[in-house]
Amino acid sequence: MVVKRHFLTHVVPGMVLAKAIQTENQILIPEGTILTEDHIQLLRSSGFAKIEILEVQIDQVESLPVEFTIAYQQIVQAVRQLFMQVRYFQMFRLKDFKQILDWWAEPVLHSARLLNYLNWVSREEDYVFRHSANVAIINGLLGKWMGLHPFVQQELVLTGLLHDIGKAQIPLEILNKPGRLEEKEMELMKSHAEAGFDLLNRTNGISSDVLLGVAQHHERIDGSGYPLGLPAVNIHLYAKITAVADCYDAMTSDRSYYKRRTPFSVMEVLHTEMFSKLDPTVCSVFMSRVKNLFIGAMVLLSDGRQAEVVLLGSHAAMRPTVRTKDGQFIDLEKNQELFIVALSN
Numbered sequence: 001m002v003v004k005r006h007f008l009t010h011v012v013p014g015m016v017l018a019k020a021i022q023t024e025n026q027i028l029i030p031e032g033t034i035l036t037e038d039h040i041q042l043l044r045s046s047g048f049a050k051i052e053i054l055e056v057q058i059d060q061v062e063s064l065p066v067e068f069t070i071a072y073q074q075i076v077q078a079v080r081q082l083f084m085q086v087r088y089f090q091m092f093r094l095k096d097f098k099q100i101l102d103w104w105a106e107p108v109l110h111s112a113r114l115l116n117y118l119n120w121v122s123r124e125e126d127y128v129f130r131h132s133a134n135v136a137i138i139n140g141l142l143g144k145w146m147g148l149h150p151f152v153q154q155e156l157v158l159t160g161l162l163h164d165i166g167k168a169q170i171p172l173e174i175l176n177k178p179g180r181l182e183e184k185e186m187e188l189m190k191s192h193a194e195a196g197f198d199l200l201n202r203t204n205g206i207s208s209d210v211l212l213g214v215a216q217h218h219e220r221i222d223g224s225g226y227p228l229g230l231p232a233v234n235i236h237l238y239a240k241i242t243a244v245a246d247c248y249d250a251m252t253s254d255r256s257y258y259k260r261r262t263p264f265s266v267m268e269v270l271h272t273e274m275f276s277k278l279d280p281t282v283c284s285v286f287m288s289r290v291k292n293l294f295i296g297a298m299v300l301l302s303d304g305r306q307a308e309v310v311l312l313g314s315h316a317a318m319r320p321t322v323r324t325k326d327g328q329f330i331d332l333e334k335n336q337e338l339f340i341v342a343l344s345n
């Protein structure tokens with residue numbers, strides 16, 4: 001595995017970072033990250049001149065389709081405006097979102113590779129806005145995969161966009177606090193589910209299903225969730241779907257205090273959580289669809305080699321059988337010293 005120092009001007013999206021980029025007390029970009037345009041912008045604006053790059057050739061880097069990039073930025077921008085309106089005017093106009101719901105019908109979203117694209121967009125910056133956009137997209141996909149009516153799919157997208165809107169009423173110093181929250185701050189943070197419900201309850205045109213989806217997205221089927229600790233039978237389907245999308249996206253995202261996991265390791269967590277906390281039907285649909293996306297995916301192994309996923313393990317998506325560039329098959333369930341550090345497309 002060769003590590004080379006590159007001038008930032010020579011760095012392009014798709015290169016793999018050999019050494020974490022950090023400031024005095026914070027990791028900006030973790031080691032092994034496949035760089036995107038957003039990362040490179042961040043490095044530029046932070047004044048980095050040279051960085052260390054792993055010399056692995058990722059041939060099949062797929063650039064994001066332009067329609068997706070534009071539509072995604074529009075969603076993030078719309079969510080940002082929504083949060084601003086709520087923070088400063090305590091209200092928002094539902095009609096501003098109509099455009100996004102129409103966009104959901106566009107064919108670009110109906111691509112199975114959509115979930116892969118979400119792995120390519122950097123999310124540390126503007127986390128809440130990007131997270132809301134991602135949960136909306138995953139909610140819509142889940143609705144489609146579960147065979148729900150197109151109207152319900154749209155309602156699920158809206159639930160995803162609005163699920164954390166209560167956070168617009170949390171003081172910014174708590175919302176953006178790096179590191180762990182104190183107990184009192186955590187309590188305040190948890191109030192976002194109820195705050196979201198109260199706000200939407202005062203807004204015209206929101207269905208009671210979306211209201212319940214937002215109010216209950218942190219409820220868990222074993223009764224351990226909040227705000228009410230409801231049992232499974234009392235949790236609305238929209239909330240059960242949003243909970244899966246929320247968990248998946250939060251775990252695959254870069255946070256200042258939380259190192260992003262690969263989708264493979266997130267699948268493992270979903271598998272262990274599905275029987276106790278998340279709805280098993282929603283989880284099963286999600287996992288079976290997402291697993292199929294992994295077949296043929298290019299991954300980066302912990303020894304620096306690039307490989308293609310050819311066969312998934314019995315239940316452990318995290319340890320599939322892969323084929324390296326030189327044609328060697330490696331069963332990661334049997335070779336525990338190796339693991340997948342990143343997905344490369």
Ligand SMILES: [Fe+2]
Pocket residue numbers: 163164192217218
């Ligand atoms: Fe939330």
